[in-house]
Amino acid sequence: MVITRKHRQHVKKKVVDFIKFRVLHVDDSPHRIALGFALGILVAYMPPFGFHIILVALLALVFRANKFVALTSVWISNPFTYVLLYYPNYLLGRAVLGSLGLAHASEVTDASAIFNETLSFGNFITNFYTSQFWSSLGSFLIQTGFEMLIGGLFIGSVFALAGYAAAVKFITWYRLHHPHNLQDCT
Numbered sequence: 001m002v003i004t005r006k007h008r009q010h011v012k013k014k015v016v017d018f019i020k021f022r023v024l025h026v027d028d029s030p031h032r033i034a035l036g037f038a039l040g041i042l043v044a045y046m047p048p049f050g051f052h053i054i055l056v057a058l059l060a061l062v063f064r065a066n067k068f069v070a071l072t073s074v075w076i077s078n079p080f081t082y083v084l085l086y087y088p089n090y091l092l093g094r095a096v097l098g099s100l101g102l103a104h105a106s107e108v109t110d111a112s113a114i115f116n117e118t119l120s121f122g123n124f125i126t127n128f129y130t131s132q133f134w135s136s137l138g139s140f141l142i143q144t145g146f147e148m149l150i151g152g153l154f155i156g157s158v159f160a161l162a163g164y165a166a167a168v169k170f171i172t173w174y175r176l177h178h179p180h181n182l183q184d185c186t
Contacts, residue, residue, distance in 0.1 A: 028066050030175070034167035036066035038160040040073025045085060045156030047148040049137060052077055073163075079124040086152070090144050093151030 026033065043056040052074045060070040077085055127133035141148075 026066070026068070030168050030171040032064065033066045033069050033171055034164045035063060036060055036069035037073045037167045038164035039063065039065050040070045041076065041163045042156040042160040043070075044074050044077035045089060045152040045159065047086060047089070047141060047145055047152060049141070082124075086148050089148045089151030089155055091151065092154055093147030093149065096150055096154070097147060 039059050040056055043052050043059065046052070046055070048055060053071060056070045056074045057067060059065070060067040123133070
């Protein structure tokens, strides 16, 4: 199948229209939309593999955030980005716990190899439905989970706060400069 320039432009327009009318002009306050975005980012940095959607949905309910935005923004954590998100979490969590004298009992000697082996995209795709994958993931989380959680709380909080502030400003600016016109929806 050949993807033409016209097809790419059509897809781009659909994506832009989706963001404009389903996010920026949704009947919700900028605060609730930005809060949903921030919660999604925060949860994306947490290590509960496979439970991000449930966790962010519950948090969005509790904090009365925009659920749709929360559920979509949590997808920054996906098989393509796992190592990029969680390895820095592990390193920061390990440094914080080490400086507090609370280093995890089982030190991981070659964390980058374990991250690349356990959380690699190829391993995820080919072994997702095997018990060996889940066993190695469980072992991996036992070894590194607490460090990833501590690091994820720090890093995720920083990005969530920055994301919230940027989203509120952008949504407010966008709505002021691009008033919603119902004729544009057709």
